[in-house]
Amino acid sequence: MCATNKSTDWKELNSPLLLAPAGKDYLWGGKRLAKEYGKEIPIEPLAETWECSTHPDGLSMVVSGAYKGKTLAEALKEQPQWIGSHPKAGAGLPVLIKFIDAKEDLSIQVHPNDEYALKHEGQLGKTEMWYVLEAEPHASLIYGFSHNMKKEQLLESLEQGTLFKHLQQVQVQKDDVFMIWPGTVHAIGGGVLLAEIQECSNVTYRLYDYDRTDKSGEKRRLHVNQAVQVLNMQEQPLARRQMRVMRYRPGSASEILCRCEYFQVDRVLVTGAYQCLVEKTSFQVFLILEGSLKVGELSVKKGDCIFLPAGCGNVSVCGRGQLLKICC
Numbered sequence: 001m002c003a004t005n006k007s008t009d010w011k012e013l014n015s016p017l018l019l020a021p022a023g024k025d026y027l028w029g030g031k032r033l034a035k036e037y038g039k040e041i042p043i044e045p046l047a048e049t050w051e052c053s054t055h056p057d058g059l060s061m062v063v064s065g066a067y068k069g070k071t072l073a074e075a076l077k078e079q080p081q082w083i084g085s086h087p088k089a090g091a092g093l094p095v096l097i098k099f100i101d102a103k104e105d106l107s108i109q110v111h112p113n114d115e116y117a118l119k120h121e122g123q124l125g126k127t128e129m130w131y132v133l134e135a136e137p138h139a140s141l142i143y144g145f146s147h148n149m150k151k152e153q154l155l156e157s158l159e160q161g162t163l164f165k166h167l168q169q170v171q172v173q174k175d176d177v178f179m180i181w182p183g184t185v186h187a188i189g190g191g192v193l194l195a196e197i198q199e200c201s202n203v204t205y206r207l208y209d210y211d212r213t214d215k216s217g218e219k220r221r222l223h224v225n226q227a228v229q230v231l232n233m234q235e236q237p238l239a240r241r242q243m244r245v246m247r248y249r250p251g252s253a254s255e256i257l258c259r260c261e262y263f264q265v266d267r268v269l270v271t272g273a274y275q276c277l278v279e280k281t282s283f284q285v286f287l288i289l290e291g292s293l294k295v296g297e298l299s300v301k302k303g304d305c306i307f308l309p310a311g312c313g314n315v316s317v318c319g320r321g322q323l324l325k326i327c328c
Contacts, residue, residue, distance in 0.1 A: 014082075014312040016286075016296045017065050019072060019305045021049035021099075022058035027214055030103030032134075032193055037099060037303030045103065051305035052097040052285050052326075057202045060305070064298060072307060084282040084310035088262060088328045094124075095263050097285055097305065097326060098196040099133075102188045107209040107220070108142060108163065111201070112230040113182035120226070121203045125182050128198035129258045129265055131324065132176040133289065136191030140171045144184050144236020151228055158224065163208055168236055177242065177257050183232035195287060197258075197265050197326055205230065249274075252317075257324070266325040273318050280311035282327040291321020 023039065029047020033039040039049050050058035054073035062068055067075040076082055076093060088094045111117075111126035118124065130141075146168045157163045167185065170178075172192060180186050185207065188194065205223035213219055246255045251272030257265045268274060270293060278284050286295060286306040293299075295306050295317050308315055317323075 013066055013079075014309045015065055016298055016312070016315060017067065017072075017075070017307045017309070018063050018298055018300065019052055019307055020061040020063045021051045021305065022053060022060060024048040024050070024058065027212060027220075028102055028104040028106055028190070030101045032101045032103075033099055033303075038301065039099075039303065045101075047101060049099045050096065051099060051287060052093075052095065052307060053200070054093045055096055055200050055202055062307075079309065081280075081311065082283055082307075082309035084328070085280055086282045086328050092200065093283070094200055094328050095285070095326060096198050096200045096202075097287060098198070099303070100188065100192075100194050100196055102190055102192045102194075104190045105210065106188045107206040108167070108185060108187045109204050109206045110185050110227050110231050111180070111182050112203055112205070112226075114199075116182075116230055117201060117203050123203060124199045124201040126199050126201045126203055127182055127260060127262050128180045128196055129260075129263075130176075130178045130180065130188070131195045131197075131257060131265070131267075132172050132174055132178075132192060133195060134193040135172045135174055135176075138171065139191035140169050140189045141178070141192065142167050142185065142187040142189070143170050143178065143180075144168045144186070145233060147235050149233040151233070154228065154231070154233065155224070158208060168238065170238070177244075179258055179260070181232075183230055184236065185231060195289070195324060197263055197324070199262050254325075263326055263328050268317075268323050268325055270317055270319060270321050270323070272320075273316060276308075276315045276317065276325070278308045278310065278312045278315055283310045284308040285326040286317075287324040287326065289322045289324060291319060293317055293319040293321045293323070 023041035026047035029045035205227040252274035
């Protein structure tokens with residue numbers, strides 16, 4: 001539990017919060033989040049679960065503590081200091097954390113940067129990180145163009161159905177990490193299950209969607225005009241697996257998966273006990289990937305998500321399992 005000399009009431013109010021996600025039934029989704037991650041959400045397919053989200057398109061709920069039954073957004077409105085004093089936390093919770101189950105290929109798409117998105121969409125742009133949890137044999141993703149492109153060439157390829165010959169396809173495997181910067185054309189391929197950490201945004205511009213139709217028989221909307229304004233049309237460096245350094249301590253080990261101006265993500269392996277200091281500068285979020293753990297007084301399992309208020313102090317994690325730790 002959070003270690004502090006302050007009153008018991010303060011401890012209880014600032015203890016870690018267990019969250020329940022919002023679900024999304026996008027047509028490319030599967031069943032693995034329900035079967036393997038315990039997501040009891042009555043929609044099918046279950047493509048995404050928004051585990052830690054204050055975005056109005058998918059609000060996480062608090063299911064423990066003093067704010068049980070309220071949305072995380074409502075709790076943070078009453079306790080804004082829980083977000084922290086980091087500059088990126090000034091306008092509310094700066095991250096959105098998801099599980100994504102791609103049974104089929106996602107659309108070929110791109111996200112804008114903050115400047116464009118704020119001007120044209122009234123919300124932040126989208127920098128995101130993918131951590132691959134499972135990948136079927138030969139599963140892949142699209143990451144950038146394989147050579148320099150021009151707008152006319154791109155539009156011609158969309159009209160003629162030859163876009164794929166210009167895209168860089170990357171085979172993936174469990175434990176891979178990818179940073180998807182604004183402007184990068186990308187798509188998750190079928191057979192990939194991953195965790196996504198991103199800016200708190202829901203702006204996506206689709207270039208191509210395989211002429212698929214939704215439940216009502218309608219083709220999903222494309223956003224070609226917006227996409228060509230934000231696309232990085234230069235050849236992208238091949239997405240390679242970066243060297244990572246695991247740091248070992250008695251009872252745990254950890255490594256930094258990514259660090260950017262919007263968030264930092266660490267992977268933590270708990271083999272006994274792990275101590276985490278949550279300072280006033282930033283909240284932290286634990287996304288449980290494997291095992292059974294006790295976080296403070298909360299008993300959690302694979303698939304659970306826990307919000308740790310900024311400034312709650314030392315939090316103990318006991319048991320055996322694996323988690324992602326996210327902060328800003």
